[in-house]
Amino acid sequence: FGSSSAANLNLNFNRAATATIPTSVNAFSFSTSPIATRPALSIDTTNSRIGINTLAPNTTLLVNATSNTAPATWTSTPTIGAQGSSGVGLAVRETTTSVEAGLTVSSGGVVTFGTRTNNNLGFVTNNTTKATLTSGGNFGIGTTTPNWLLQIAATRPFFTLSDTNAVVDLKHIYFSAQEGNLYVGSANDLLTSTSTFFTALSNGNFGIGTTTPAMTLGVQGNALISGDLSVANINATGTLSFSNLLVTGSSTLQNFTALNATTTNATSTGVIAVSGTGPSTFSGGLSVQGT
DSSP states (O other): OOOSSOSOOOOOOOSOOOOOOOSSTTOEEEOSSSSOSSOSEEEETTTTEEEESOSOOOSSEEEEOSSOOSOOOOSSOOSEEEEOSSOEEEEEEETTTTEEEEEEEOTTSOEEEEESSSOOEEEEETTEEEEEEOTTSOEEESOSSOOSSEEEOSSSOEEEEEOTTSOTTOSEEEEEEETTEEEEEEEOTTSSOEEEEEEEOTTSOEEESOSOOSSSEEEOSOOOOOSOOOOSOOOOSSOOEESSEEEOSOEEEESOEEOOSSOOOEEESSOEEEESSSOOEETTOEEEOOO
């Protein structure tokens, strides 16, 4: 049916009946002209597809926003498709709160996804929010209210950097926090075990090679210091060895052995007191300058 003068056309079903559309491509369509290449609505009953502004829908629902009538060539056939030559977008809006979100592809090829209003964007799996991007730009994992640009929340959160080109069992370097303590270490390639390099306790103690430093600095293992070391007091519970020791103040040395590759020299410009029941050995000479 058609009319060249009527302002409106009505299609009425005057009785209860089941209308069967013939099985064919573009078997039923609405258009503003008898011969239309871009009908407002087209139904392809052969392939069970609906097209808006196109005669040839190639998805279950295809919305065409371009003058080009040919449907896009999809990398993988989607259920719902939208195409356009000057950018195209899909949007959803909740009218009570006026919150809007959408997916857009610009004419320059930039893909954007997120909220169009001043609202947070949540990432959900298994019907639970796992991550949140706030309207202010903070991103939270395990929290819906991140206070910093990146915040990870868990009972003991881990942040891991994985170098796929690293040697065996040193590909994964992690940062972890628990009860106010900070740990830095590595995980093996199978991710079944970890080892800790550094530990910073909540009381301010820092450990290298130990997770329980008892002092401000605790080192488990050997230490090499190539520059100057200034120490107010030294309390050695094990063997303490020096190569070329220079003492500039009053020092008390108990059971002290100073060794050098060629000779051993202990030089003091102050007072040295050597005490104890065991031997104190200075091979190479002891020079004391002072009273």
